[in-house]
Each structure stands twice: as C-alpha cells, then as structure tokens.
Amino acid sequence: MDLQALTLLVEILDAGNLSEAARRLKMSRANVSYHLNQFERSVGQQLVRRTTRRIEPTEIGLRLYEHGRAIRDELTAARDSVAALSQHLQGRVRLSVPSGYGQLVMSPWLIDFKRAHPGVVLDVVFENRVVDLLRDEVDIAVRVISDPPENLVARDMGPVRYVACMTPAYAEAHGVPRALTDLAEAPVITSAVVGRELRLAATLHGERHEVPLRPTLTSENFLFLREAIVAGLGVGIVPDYVVHDEVTRGDVITVLDDWKLRIFGMRMQMLYMPNRHHTRAAATFIEFMLQRARADQAEG
Structure with a gap:
C-alpha cells in the first residue's frame, strides 16, 4: 500500500474537505482529488463520501484513516527524536x-x-x-x-611565524646575533628532520638567503624545546607560539625580527x-x- 496515499487520506479527513486539504498540502484541489481517486481504485473500494459541506469516511476509509494516523504520529515522533539528537551532537x-x-x-x-x-x-x-x-x-x-x-x-x-629567541642572560653572556650568518655558528635549539641537513631560509626586503645550522639540541617535543630555551642553553628557532608567553613576560627576547624566517612549512x-x-x-x-x-x- 502506498504510504503517501495513506497520508493523503489522513490529511483530507482531518481537513474535512478537499479545498482545505489542498491548502494545507500546498496542492491544487484537482490534484488532491486525482490522488484520492487513484487510491480508491488501488484499494478497490470507496474510502470517503462527499456531502455538500464535508467529506466523511466510509467504514474501510475509517479503518485506513486510523492506521494512517498512527503511522503519521510515529513518523512525527521519529522526526522529533532525530531533532533532539541533532541538538546534542554525538x-x-x-x-x-x-x-x-x-x-x-x-x-x-x-x-x-x-x-x-x-x-x-x-x-x-x-x-x-x-x-x-x-x-x-x-x-x-x-x-x-x-x-x-x-x-x-x-x-x-x-x-606559521618562526622567531630566533634566547634569554636575556644568554644574550648578556654570549652576545646577540646581529646578522643572519651569526646563526650558523650559534648553538641552536630547534626541531629537525632526521637525515636532512638543517638549513634556515630567511627573507629580508624581498631578498632570500639561506644559512646552514648546527643545532646543539633538537627535538620534536616543542614543550621540551621551550624549556631548553628558557634554561639558557642556546638560541631557539621555533614557531612564535612556542615562546609567546615567555616573550610577553620578558623571560625570552627575540632577535633578527626584521627577517622572515623559515625552516619547515609556513x-x-x-x-x-x-x-x-x-x-x-x-x-x-x-x-x-x-x-x-x-x-x-x-x-x-
């Protein structure tokens, strides 16, 4: 049995007449009448009696209406359940x-x-x-x-923005790198890729330069790298978010700020x-x- 046709019967009987059913369903009256006639033919029996004022169900029409209404109510409940679940993602x-x-x-x-x-x-x-x-x-x-x-x-x-950084105590004891080439001799603290020579690319005023690095400490753990920088073990070359709070507090200073530094992806x-x-x-x-x-x- 066609579920849509059964639902249509429920809407017609609830509305009381074809015109009101058509308005509720946003269909033409002729279209509603056509689908009702098709449903009656498929069932092989008359489902409604048309009076001058309203439509009333026959005995078989009433039975089908009761089943159809129960199915419609279950569908409504199912939709409500889905809506409730969608409000709370799982x-x-x-x-x-x-x-x-x-x-x-x-x-x-x-x-x-x-x-x-x-x-x-x-x-x-x-x-x-x-x-x-x-x-x-x-x-x-x-x-x-x-x-x-x-x-x-x-x-x-x-x-991703990289910075060259160190503690004020390290800068006082060892001096501050003032040129990009100074980093080639500095004890650098950074991440590295195994088996690849570590080179720092840097851009200033549109000109690109590269210097090889000789790290004194490397790790994939950036929290550890931050601790090493704060401990004054060398010059850190790390993404700015790694030492953001330390720079804000003044525990770490940055150098070569005019340069756009790059080690890995940007x-x-x-x-x-x-x-x-x-x-x-x-x-x-x-x-x-x-x-x-x-x-x-x-x-x-």
Whole structure:
C-alpha cells in the first residue's frame, strides 16, 4: 500500500474537505482529488463520501484513516527524536595534531569544543609525522605544511611565524646575533628532520638567503624545546607560539625580527580525505576549529 496515499487520506479527513486539504498540502484541489481517486481504485473500494459541506469516511476509509494516523504520529515522533539528537551532537572524532601547536594553541580550543558538545568523543593524538589518514583511521590531521598532498583536502588555518629567541642572560653572556650568518655558528635549539641537513631560509626586503645550522639540541617535543630555551642553553628557532608567553613576560627576547624566517612549512593546514562522508560531529568540529584559528589570527 502506498504510504503517501495513506497520508493523503489522513490529511483530507482531518481537513474535512478537499479545498482545505489542498491548502494545507500546498496542492491544487484537482490534484488532491486525482490522488484520492487513484487510491480508491488501488484499494478497490470507496474510502470517503462527499456531502455538500464535508467529506466523511466510509467504514474501510475509517479503518485506513486510523492506521494512517498512527503511522503519521510515529513518523512525527521519529522526526522529533532525530531533532533532539541533532541538538546534542554525538559521535567520535579521531584527530592528529602537532605536538607544539596542538598543546600550546589548540588545547583550549579542544576543551571549549568538548564543553560545547559533551556527547562527542575526541580521540586526540599528538604527533608530528605525516600520517596516512586512511591507514591510521584518522578523521582529521593538522600539520605545518606548505604543499599539502593532492589526495587530501587542505583547509588553511593561518601562517606559521618562526622567531630566533634566547634569554636575556644568554644574550648578556654570549652576545646577540646581529646578522643572519651569526646563526650558523650559534648553538641552536630547534626541531629537525632526521637525515636532512638543517638549513634556515630567511627573507629580508624581498631578498632570500639561506644559512646552514648546527643545532646543539633538537627535538620534536616543542614543550621540551621551550624549556631548553628558557634554561639558557642556546638560541631557539621555533614557531612564535612556542615562546609567546615567555616573550610577553620578558623571560625570552627575540632577535633578527626584521627577517622572515623559515625552516619547515609556513602554513598550518587541516587535512582530511576528500569525498568522505563526515559525521555531523566531524563537520561541526572542522568548522569550529577553523573559526577559532581565524579568531586567533585576528587577535594576533
């Protein structure tokens, strides 16, 4: 039996006449009459009796009306349940974020998202390696990368700015690097890629320069790098967010500020698989994080 036709019968009988039913259903009166006649033919019996003032059900029409109304009420209840669930997001989002940016910048964003959507399970991995989203079952990855893989969707989260920095005590004891080439001989504290010579690219007034670096300490853990810089072990070359609070307090100073420094990628990107159906939780999470990133850039 045609469910739409059954629903139409309920609407007609509730309305009391074809004209009112047509108005409620946003259909023409002729169209309502046609579909009613087709339903009666399919059933093989008359379902309604037309009087001068209203439409009344026959015995079989009344039975079908009662079934149809029960089905309509169940559908309404189901829609209400879905609407209630949509107001409280549920699901799981598996996220991979860089150790430094994830801990120092994104942590409060993640906590705010979790407070706003307690029904969403966040599975957060802090790592810097380039992940295989499909193999590692990661929904979303955030990475410092200038040229995202072509097989992934990349959403820009803003620029990454590097600074050369040190403690005032280190500067007093060892002097301040005044030229880019001074960094080639300085004990540098930074992250590094295994098996690759570390070179610092820098731009000043449109001219690009490069100097090789000889780090005295390297690590993928930016919290550890920050501790080493604050301890006065050398000259840090790290993203500005790593030492933002220390610079604000005066515990760390920056040098060569006119230069635009670069070691690795210059953009923070959110990556996920293309043509993949995101849950409402994942889609909401993506937009939430992008909004926070844009707000963070505006404040900066």
